[in-house]
Amino acid sequence: MVNPVDSKSSGTRWLLPVLLTVQFLVSLDMSVVNIALPDIGDDLGFGADSLLWVVNAYALAFGGLLMLGGRLADVVGRRRTLLAGFAVFGIASLAGGLAQTPGQLVAARAVQGAGAAALAPVALALITVNYAAGPARSRALGLWGAAGALGGAVGVMAGGLLTDWAGWRSVMLINVPVVLAVLLLSRRGVPADRRTGPAPRLDVVGALLVTGGMAVLVLGLVRTETHAWGSGTTLGTLAAAAVLLAAFAVVESRQRQPLLRLGLLGNRPVLSANAFALLMSSGQFAAFYFTSLYLQEVLSYGSTRAGAAFLPFCAGIVAGSVISTRNAGRFGERATLVTGGLLGAAGFVWFALTVGPDGTFLGSILGPSLVASVGIGMCFVPLGTAATSGVAAGETGMASGLLNSSRQLGGSLGLAVLVTVASGVTGSAGPAGDGGGPGALADGYATAFGVAAALLVAAAAATAVLHPARTPSRPAETSAETSDAAESEKSPKNLADGVDPRPYRSTQR
Structure with missing residues (x-):
């Protein structure tokens, strides 16, 4: 049987x-190329409409x-998934840094995203399985959440x-030495996988459907800057x-070992955590985006100065995680x-009230940031805890x-919606022909910050309604010695839900 370990254990230091x-690298690479886009376009000859595909x-x-x-971590092992994800991410970063054509760079970014998709879920799963509930896990989750948010800001x-x-x-190339160092460290620092029962099957049909569905959904959202929400292209893509x-959803409801067990959403802490994450990210990601635009387009900050202005975000996230x-x-x-x-909503309201054409760093950025x-x-520790509350160890990757x-x-949803909102306000603001002036831009950004605040209020309200006062603890992993007994005691409901009581065990090398 696997016992979660204390964070001070020599085996997990x-x-x-x-x-x-x-978590830091995955978040970093979602935003690190944004300011470099003009240079990338000039050097590789991207067209105006194709440059955004470096991000998309x-x-x-x-x-x-x-x-x-996430499910691969449960099926083939958390350590194997982590190492493979790092390798793919590092190779793609190298290929992107050496790219000579637009197609090469876009392909490298897509492969980089695939590597990140293997890395991000396994990090949270490994924290949940390897750190005992209480101070050790809370500290790990706080640092995990702060690392993700810091990655976006940094x-x-x-x-x-x-x-x-x-x-x-x-x-792109800065990732390569970091990945190599962490790959070497992972071979010693990440517990090896040891299976205690038959290997679960991967739900291939479900994987194809959810991958296609999520990719098409994100595609429809990220293209709303060039295709209006009411256009046939956008409506067709979203449909x-x-x-x-x-x-x-239909396929998963009939699978014995699904990619996503739909019963997981019947767990109120899990449901509330995902609702909160969806709404909070909608406001948070867009706020980072509009802060960057405000600094450069309205206050005329250069790239380096605009980046340095994000330091208060970094400091505040660390402070909130500690609290x-x-x-x-x-x-x-x-x-x-x-x-x-x-509290996050209050900061965004402060932004909405102070960003203007005559704004300053001290008056418009520091305090609200x-x-x-x-x-x-403050949200990352309880969010990570709630998202895996009452979840069996064999489904932590899934959760x-x-x-x-x-x-x-x-x-993606928040950014698409708020860009549309800001553009609508900017286009109608100011005298004719001056819809893109600093004053009109600031009006659009202020409106977007106001909507971001409303999204965080909605996240808080959803949690107040959905989240129970007390949450169940995560069931212990079934040991090798008791797996046969657990199998015989599985209820018909558990069989229908595809719960496997014999997940991977983590052992120290």
Whole structure:
């Protein structure tokens, strides 16, 4: 039987640094190329309409493959999935840094997103399985959440610095030595996989349907900048995604070993965590995007200066994670999530009231950045705990993939909606012919921040309604000695739901 270990155990002292690096890199590469896009376009000869595919290719592969990546961790082993994901991510980063044509770079970014889709879910699964419930797990989850949020914020800053100092290729190549170092560390620091029962089957049909459905859904959302929401292209794409995801739900309801056991969503903490993640990410990702635009397009900051302006976000996220780690156990997941969501919303309201054509860093950025980021940082510990509450060890990858899918889908949906909202306000603001002036841009960004605040309020409200006052603990993993007894005692309902009581065990090498 596997016993979750304390974070100070000598056998796992390198595990957490590996998992934090995973979360940081995955988030970093979603934003690090943004500021480098003009240089990339000039150097490789991208057309105006095709340049965004440097970002979208990563988002499509990442969002589409997250559920598959999470389930692979349960089926083939968490350590194997982690090592394979790192290898794919590192090779794709090298290929992207050496790309000579637009097609090569876009393909490399897509493969990079596929590697990230294997890495992100397994990190949360390994924390849940290897750290005992209580202070050890809370600390690990707090650092895990902070690493992800910091990666997004630092990505903007690093993108500006690297592009200015070393050229756009450095934003891709910087991953290579990091991946090599962590691969070596992972061989010693990540527990080896040892199976205690027959290998579960991978739901291939479900994998194809959910991958296609999620990829098509993200595609429809990211293309709303060039294809209006009411256009035939957008409506057709979203309809196709709905059909694929509906077919996925039907298939999963009939599978004995599904990619996503639908009964998982009957677990109220899991449901509330995913609803919160979807809504919070919708506001958070868009807020990062509009802050970057405001700094550069309205306040005329250069790349490096704009990146440095994100430092308050980084500091606030760390502070919020520390607060949550120390107090989430005392006040409970629901209270912590509601408080963090409302505090984040207050920061976005502050942004909405102060961003203007005559804004300053001290008056329009510093204060709201700190308030919003502290609130967001407070949410990661209870979010990670709730998303795996009451989940069997053999389904932690599944639950982790679901949470990461909710976050990615929320980010894509929120950005698509808020870009449309901001563009509508900007286009109608100011005197005729001046719809794109600093004042009109600031009006559009302010409106977007207001909507982002409303999304975080909705996240807090959903948690208050859905999340129970007390949450169940994660069932212990079944030991090799008792697996036969557990198999014989499985109820018909569990058989229908496809619960496998004999998951991978983690053992120290």
